[in-house]
Amino acid sequence: MESLKQDLELLYELQIYDIKIDDVRKKVDQAPLLIEEKNEVLFVKKAVVDATRQHFVEMSSLKKEKEALLDSKEKAINKYVLELNTVKSNNVYKALLLEIEKSKADKTVVEDEILELMDRIDGEAVKVKVSEDELKMIENKIKNDIREIELSAKKLEEEIIKIEKEREDHKLKIDKSVLLHYERLRKGRSGQGIALIDQDSCSGCGMALRPQLINQAQKGLDLVFCDNCSRILLKK
Numbered sequence: 001m002e003s004l005k006q007d008l009e010l011l012y013e014l015q016i017y018d019i020k021i022d023d024v025r026k027k028v029d030q031a032p033l034l035i036e037e038k039n040e041v042l043f044v045k046k047a048v049v050d051a052t053r054q055h056f057v058e059m060s061s062l063k064k065e066k067e068a069l070l071d072s073k074e075k076a077i078n079k080y081v082l083e084l085n086t087v088k089s090n091n092v093y094k095a096l097l098l099e100i101e102k103s104k105a106d107k108t109v110v111e112d113e114i115l116e117l118m119d120r121i122d123g124e125a126v127k128v129k130v131s132e133d134e135l136k137m138i139e140n141k142i143k144n145d146i147r148e149i150e151l152s153a154k155k156l157e158e159e160i161i162k163i164e165k166e167r168e169d170h171k172l173k174i175d176k177s178v179l180l181h182y183e184r185l186r187k188g189r190s191g192q193g194i195a196l197i198d199q200d201s202c203s204g205c206g207m208a209l210r211p212q213l214i215n216q217a218q219k220g221l222d223l224v225f226c227d228n229c230s231r232i233l234l235k236k
């Protein structure tokens with residue numbers, strides 16, 4: 001029966017379409033994952049920029065606190081100076097002078113702290129700017145990358161539709177019962193329901209085949225299945 005062999009040859013060609021469709025489908029299925037990875041990179045970068053901004057804000061408010069403290073020290077000194085003019089007792093006068101000296105010393109410390117903070121704030125401002133610029137660049141790049149991934153997924157989808165159409169046309173040439181066997185066997189066998197006999201082994205699972213099976217397949221009178229993986233066997 002030459003026609004069964006022909007059917008099997010056609011079936012084997014059909015399987016090439018199926019393998020191609022599965023391959024392309026796998027690539028399409030990867031797209032959301034790739035996009036997620038890109039967004040994850042962006043998310044982490046944004047968190048770094050936020051932390052830098054936060055640090056800048058914290059230092060700025062610390063500077064404001066120090067400035068308020070400085071202001072209160074200055075007011076205290078002015079108050080003591082005014083009091084100096086009104087006191088009668090020598091001891092109180094001396095005590096006031098001491099307070100003034102102490103407050104002035106405190107004021108110097110706070111002034112130094114403010115100066116140091118200002119330097120650090122300048123440094124932080126540069127860091128914020130640099131990281132914001134970097135983020136903008138990365139954001140643009142990632143947006144482009146995602147667009148490309150989506151575009152290529154769309155092209156692959158179109159390719160699948162094209163191959164599926166060719167497959168449908170090809171399918172019409174094959175005997176329906178042979179086709180039915182194949183479709184049933186495809187499931188759970190990496191989408192492959194037919195295997196070539198490669199020397200004396202099944203190319204689907206690699207198991208050595210009984211000579212009798214090879215013989216039967218060669219004759220092509222009936223469907224022959226691999227003892228191990230149950231795929232339809234084709235001897236070219």
Ligand SMILES: [Zn+2]
Pocket residue numbers: 195202203204205206207226227228229230231
């Ligand atoms: Zn096998």
